[in-house]
Amino acid sequence: VHAKNLIHRDIKAANFLVGENWHVKLCDFGFSRSMGAAGDAMKAGAQMTLCGTDEWMAPETMMGLDYDQKADVFSFGMFLLEMSLRAEPKLRDPSKMYRFEEELYRRDAAKAGVPEGLIQVIVDCTRYEPADRPTMKEVLGVLKDLAKKQPDDTLDFVESSSDSELVEKKEKKDRHKHRDETDAEREKRRRREKKHDARERHRSRKDKDKDKESSEKREK
Template sequence: MNIDTTDNIRNANERGLKEECRRSIRRLSMGSSFIPEGRTILDDDQNRVAQNDIEEGLELGQGNFSKVREVKSFRRNSMGASICSSTVSESFQPCVDPESRSYYYAVKKVRKDLSEARIHNATVDLVVEAQFLTSLSHQHIVSLEGVGDDPGSKDFFIILEKLDRTLANEIFAWKKEASVLKKIHCRDERKLSIKRRRDKHIEYARDLSSALAYLHDKNMIFRDLKPENVGFTHDNMIKLFDLGLARELKEERKVGRDKYLLSLCGTRRYMAPEVMKGSPYGLPADVFSFSLLLWEMVHTEKPFRNLDAKQHERALVLWRSRPKVSGDVPRAVKSIIVKSWNNDAKNRPRMIDVFDSIH
């Protein structure tokens, strides 16, 4: 195959990818309750950023489909003018907190080491995530600060509020801290320290539930709730991020009460039984996932940690087994965990009720 033929195939593939991204965005806006038609990221270039207008720093993390790096500076002030620069400048303007020396922003891109098919799917998901974040605003959902100037290209990227660490990192640190607290000799002091620590973890969980309740109020399902998709800012604000698999639930896919025709999606350890079985599902699937995440936050252990995929599926779907809730977990929290992981989706509470119950 000669070079010209290869280039033609590459160009055709990229045109096809851009067109699929455009179709995906149009589908999102059709019949949407919160994405106005004609005002999508394809129609509004207010927050567009060119690659050569940002200076990237250290890599912050890498997922299955994307990687994230810090943004050290901008050459323009369309984003965060009060933080970076008050005037447009041809030189790069640093975007860093002078006290903590923490950068404010991060750039998220699709990994280049994936197969052609996976790059294609990941790019569509990234464009979808950009559209959702453009249309959402909540203090516990990561904020979108800008989008690449060519949605749908393989080089597309998004600029996000920077997160310092994930909940997975934090839970690991909590577990180490718990082992230290157990060595405190004074029993009363030890109990008080453990209680304060657990109360803080529950407060984080309540903040996170408020973000999910906000999404559910817009009839949006997150679909991949796990510690790796929850992060913290440098000042310890918990944030939900990575909305690439989120979907707005629309009437044309509805087949019953809280049941929609959706693809099998998410991370096995946190999947609801109906999702794992490939049945129609809806917002209660997020509630189930949150119950396992809440359990993990108060126990600092992975749910179903000793089970392989087959064992987990049998335990969850056939035997309806769940992790054991420790006796020292506050009664209200234990109650909401148990109610939220009910095997029958229609018997789980709404996320707003979960939020109201956590204290």
């Protein structure tokens, strides 16, 4: 988005679409606007309007000050916070100029087992001064580096792989996971999977029967 000289202005989890293979895309560009030619000045002041969602909004936006793409970086940091704690961010205190309370987040993140590297990315994105925040390109670079260090693929969402590549990656991981199984464990797993498939087929037949019954009732 920023590479195309745009500002989104409403980044939050609700505005991301997740495909069946965990391929994530940003959506809802209703508030997005084109930046000025220099990339740091708004066109005719149109981007100075207060828009977005309060809990994810940058302090400068909340206070009606001039803002640029670094406001998106702040919102992305709040989105990462949302994902890391699995809870929506709380409204920030206007008496503190809507500052992000780093110490409180670090405490909650430590309890939730959030990787230190990700905690630091979130803290950097949510700096009070826009100039102190990284660019989105820098943020994604750091996240990709972190993803490579995560053995459990907890940061796979930053990868720009195609769906087929993600499927192949998952299958490879599954093969590795099952490689060291004993024959007894492998047989037990297969029986469990077979039972699961049978239950799914049975549930599917029941759903079809219900749909057919409902259709017949409507026709009568």
